[in-house]
Amino acid sequence: MNFDFSDDQKQLRDQARKFLAEKCPPKAVRTVLDGKEPYDRELWKGLAEMGFLGVAIPEAYGGAGAGHLELCVISEEMGRALAPVPFSSTVYLAAEAILLAGSEAQKQKWLPAIAAGEAIGTLALFEGKGNPSPQGVKLSAVGGSLNGVKKPVPDGAIADFAIVAARTGPGERETDIGLFLVDLKAGGVEAKTLTNLDPSRGQAELTFKNCKAEPLGAAKQDWAILTQVLDRAAVLMAFEQVGGADRALEMGRDYALDRIAFGRPIGSFQAVKHLLADMYVSATLARSNCYYGAWALSTNASELPEAAAAARISATQAFQHCAKNNIQVHGGMGFTWEFDCHMYYRRANATALGLGSLSYWEDQLIDRMRKKNAA
């Protein structure tokens, strides 16, 4: 059994960590957080140059053709550094959707641009409150023209193109939903940035008015494809979450060693130690679930739906748990704008919602386990 990343993959992780430590210190995150920039353009360019944006994109489409295990280790580092760039929307959602279902022409057009850092992509799925479901999609697609409103759309205001879920039929059947590829710079779409929990990552409202759209590939089972995209993104996002959880745990540990109160480091008090030990437990469980998700993702295993849901739930819980208790360990200083704790807290709670909330994935996991048991 070799249930671990290879030495090459670990080396890639180290390389990504080093790169991000240099190019993406907390100060860089704050530039976006404070609203001075919509995202870190320099970092985005650097990620392209390092080959990180196209690591899982085949060479034929301008990527490095490495694979999804390589992408997982980079994702972990992106989460650790709270990278303020549209990585997850472009790489996990848009690129994965095109790879899964795009036509040859769409792949040729968009994938090399993604790998080169020249195109930012996203998925426009949600329309206000609720979780992913065919019923939730109201935006209409008639005769190749889209009308309706999508929100929140991650990185919607800076994206060059979007994969849009739209209603093609009247019913609640999954076949009444189609996926479309929309060039957001071609007119017919109005983007508005909305304030959100984690300003280091943008969220937008996209209004489509008689917007020209081409179908994503020739697939007929678009909802099934969307589900697959979400599963794949869930594993990758889970790695970001685990990276964030680990960093929050480290911050808490370091502060507990450094901070003296009552004449001793606060990390020598059991109340504090046990808080940190529990953070370690949840981060470890999440990491192990993520490894299984990574295996399923990289091998396209039939276990992927269940593995993705488990990784997503476990990593969401761990990041939320570590981020909130990191503030607790820091005490009052943890509640200042100056300390970085709140950036992890914001990211943890925003990423918990992005691909469908925790309760949505809990439902998915139980449904999928039942299906497997019944089979």
Place this chain on the structure above:
Amino acid sequence: MNFDDTPQEAEFRKLARQWVEANAPKELEAELSKSSLGRIRLQHHDIVEVGKAWQRKKAAAGWACLHWPKEYGGRGATPIERVIWQQEEGVYGKLTQPFQIGEGMCGPTVMAYGSEQHKRHYLPKLAAGEQIWCQLFSEPAGGSDLAGLRTRAEKKGDDWVINGQKIWTSGAHYSDYGLLITRTDPNEPKHKGLTMFFLDMKSPGVEVRPIKQANGMQEFNEVYFTDVVIPDHQRLGAVGDGWNVSLTTLMNERMSIGSRLATGFPEMFEFCSNLMLEDGLAIDDRATRSKLASWAVKASGLKYTSYRAISALSKGDRPGPENSIGKLVAGSMLQDIATHAMDLEGAAGVFTGAAEEEAQGQFQAMLLSSPSMRIAGGTDEILRNIIAERVLGLPGDIRVDKNVPFNKIPTKGR
């Protein structure tokens, strides 16, 4: 990343599988498969008897304590081969329960500190299940604070005379030998005045009394020592070095990987999949789903954490500290699952009889036994301290008794 064996591992697995297939007591398979949560109940057999028979058979074919050197009754197998064996032994591994403390803790301590003569004499018999060993560490005054123990050993000529009391000794009532930690010098600080021995449990002056537990069962014992004589050659390690010797024992306990901890999750998932409530199956109840999902990812998280440790072994590396989380996670989970299963049954959850209750009373039994999971072998609190100090590198507690002679440490009375 893959779950495949290396060619050598596959070869070893094939050998193990063939042997188990040809030799296992198949008539017990159904019963062993059903007995879960660390509780083995065999209708028509005594676990110690059938366990000894299985262990003897394994030893004769070289499958007992297989990671031990051959000259001491093992096979000289690698750590990963041991894990593969455990996987292939499967449910029959439950039959080795009476020998686990001997194999996992006493044996390795004798191996590290015993004389060559002792090793050759005792270890093969331990490995073959001919002789059962128990571990006499905990005391009424020394549980989590193990070094607070008071059982005295006093030198008389070439012998030592033991007086005192141990508690929570699993299997003392059927054990042949015991690993015993004692205080030899109360004038030294508490960690320094300790010495380790092993003794024949049939020695005059040893009295074993079963403890009736909170769940009504009797699995542990109190062991009393009244002027028990142990020859000096049965001392393990130097006089006063007992604490270090005990760390060897405990380290071996924590190194054991691949032992499947019961979490209660598979039982709970099945229960909720079948339990019909007023408005449908329990598994369709929103609150229950959320809990089930959280337990599911804990159970899978533990499983894949052990896979990570196995992978390290397979590469010849030492596993990381991740495995220290197992019992901490599983203990509370059992308790929470039991409570929720009964909550779903409403008023009828109160019944414990197999006939009255939906799940044959298994969750009620789980509820009553689960407190011990959070205490035995290191309490939840001690485990959190271990994670915080050894994994995260946080400072140890400030100890008021650290450099004080043991007999000057304030107590509730001694």
